[in-house]
Amino acid sequence: YEEISKHNTEEKRIWTTYEDKVYDITDFVDSHPGGKDKIILAAGSSLEPFWNHYKQHQKQEVYEILEPMKIGRIKDYNPDKFKNLKDEYLNEPIRSPELKFHSSKPCNAETPVDQIHENPITPNDLWYIRNHNPVPVIKADEYKLQFFYDNNLIKTFTLEDLKRMRSKRVITTIQCGGNRRGEFEKTSGTQWDVGAISTAEWEGVPLCEILNGYRAEHIHFEGYDGVKSSIPFKKGSNCFGDVIIAYKMNGEELPPDHGFPVRIIVPGYVGIKNIKWLKKINLAEEEVDGPWQKGMAYKILPGSIRCLEDVSKIDLDKIDTIEELPIQSCITHIEEIEEKYVMNGKNFRIHGYAYSSKPLVFPRVDVSIAGGKRWNIAGVNTRFKDFENFKWGWALWSVNLKIDKTPCEVICMASDDQKNMQPRDIRDIWNLRGLAN
Ligand SMILES: Nc1nc2c(c(=O)[nH]1)N[C@H]1C(S)=C(S)[C@@H](COP(=O)(O)O)O[C@H]1N2
Numbered sequence: 001y002e003e004i005s006k007h008n009t010e011e012k013r014i015w016t017t018y019e020d021k022v023y024d025i026t027d028f029v030d031s032h033p034g035g036k037d038k039i040i041l042a043a044g045s046s047l048e049p050f051w052n053h054y055k056q057h058q059k060q061e062v063y064e065i066l067e068p069m070k071i072g073r074i075k076d077y078n079p080d081k082f083k084n085l086k087d088e089y090l091n092e093p094i095r096s097p098e099l100k101f102h103s104s105k106p107c108n109a110e111t112p113v114d115q116i117h118e119n120p121i122t123p124n125d126l127w128y129i130r131n132h133n134p135v136p137v138i139k140a141d142e143y144k145l146q147f148f149y150d151n152n153l154i155k156t157f158t159l160e161d162l163k164r165m166r167s168k169r170v171i172t173t174i175q176c177g178g179n180r181r182g183e184f185e186k187t188s189g190t191q192w193d194v195g196a197i198s199t200a201e202w203e204g205v206p207l208c209e210i211l212n213g214y215r216a217e218h219i220h221f222e223g224y225d226g227v228k229s230s231i232p233f234k235k236g237s238n239c240f241g242d243v244i245i246a247y248k249m250n251g252e253e254l255p256p257d258h259g260f261p262v263r264i265i266v267p268g269y270v271g272i273k274n275i276k277w278l279k280k281i282n283l284a285e286e287e288v289d290g291p292w293q294k295g296m297a298y299k300i301l302p303g304s305i306r307c308l309e310d311v312s313k314i315d316l317d318k319i320d321t322i323e324e325l326p327i328q329s330c331i332t333h334i335e336e337i338e339e340k341y342v343m344n345g346k347n348f349r350i351h352g353y354a355y356s357s358k359p360l361v362f363p364r365v366d367v368s369i370a371g372g373k374r375w376n377i378a379g380v381n382t383r384f385k386d387f388e389n390f391k392w393g394w395a396l397w398s399v400n401l402k403i404d405k406t407p408c409e410v411i412c413m414a415s416d417d418q419k420n421m422q423p424r425d426i427r428d429i430w431n432l433r434g435l436a437n
C-alpha cells in the first residue's frame, strides 16, 4: 500500500487498485468518461470507495477496460478494507483543468499566472484553491450563520436574512501566506509557485453592521469544515476595514470551492483569515485557539529556527500570527513584441503583478535585465478605472524592454511609498514554514 500511495501524479505514474489488483492508469486518465478530475481522486489509492458510490462501474465492460493496465497484485490484501467505505472527497466540485494542481485531496491549485495580465479580476473558475478538507456540501436554504458574544449565541442568520441586509461590494486580492513557498529551500507544505493569489469583487453584509453596540478584542470565524481563525476587533468593527460577510463573488453566488454559500472577506489580511463556508462568528477577549491561528504553520519563525527540534526551544505564543503580508511583485508572462526600429536584439513585454496589503498603496515596480545594476520603471495598469475601488487589489504592471542577448535574466522588485521593498536575496527572509515570501 505504501508503494502504491507514492504513485499519485502523472510524473510518478498513476497507480490505483481494485480488490487485490494494481493498475497503472496514467495513459487512461485523460479519456475517463466521468472526467479526469474525478478518476484522479483514486490516484495512489483504491477505486472501491468511489465505486461503492458510482455503482455503474461494477460491470464486466469496465473490468475489461482495466485488465490491460494491470501491473501487479497487493501482497497483504485485506478484502474488508474498503467494503462499505465511501470516499469523503466524492462530492468535490468539477474544477478547471487550467488550474495548476498540487493536490486533489484536499484540493490545492494555483491560478494560471500567464493569464493574470489579461484579467485584473480573476474569473471564478480560474481562482486559486486552497482547501484543508473536503468541500462541505451545504444547501442554500438550510444554511445558518451563528453569531456569538463570549460564546453565548446572540443571533442566527439564514442566507435570506443576510441578503435582506445592507450590502457592500469590495474588490480584494487574497494571497495565501505560503504563496511562492516553492522558491525557498527546505520548507514543508504545498510547494506553491507564484499563483496562490487571485482577485475578485465580493458582495455581502459589512461585518460592522452586526457588531454595532458590541466591544471585544478579537473576532473568531469558524467554517463548516472546522477551520478557524481570528482577527482583531478593531479591523472587523471599523467600516473602513471593509470586512464583509460575502455571498457573491464577481456577481455570482460563491462557487463551492470558494465558500458556498457564505465566506468572510478580510481585505489586506492573509488568506487564512478569509474563512470559507462560514458557520460561526464569536466575539472574544482572546484570539481563537487552533493550528491556523496559534500554530507554527501560520507564523513567521525567526531565520535561526532551522528545523522542527529548534521550534521546541521557542515560545510560539510570543510570535504574532500573520495578518498583512510584505510588499510583493513577480513576473507572470513574457511576450515578444513587434517594434519597427530595433537594430540588434528583440523587444519583449514583461508582465507581472505587485501587491501591497495596505489600502491605497500602489506599489512601484522596477525591472532589471542587468542583474540589478540598472533598473527600468514598469508602468502600473491604468485600466483600473477607479483606483479607490481597487484599493485592496493587486496592481498589474508591464514594461517593454529590448534584449540583445539571450538567455537573459529578468528580475523585478516592488517597493511602496515608505520604500519598504522586496529583498535582494531570498535567503534573507527564509523561515521554516516558507511563509511571507
Ligand atoms: N473554512 C475554510 N476556510 C479557509 C480555508 C479552509 O481550508 N477552510 N483555507 C484558507 C486558506 S489557507 C486560504 S489561502 C484561503 C484560500 O481561499 P480560496 O480557496 O478561495 O482561494 O482560504 C482560507 N479559508
Ligand SMILES: [Mo]
Binding pocket: 130, 175, 176, 177, 178, 271, 272
Ligand atoms: Mo493559505
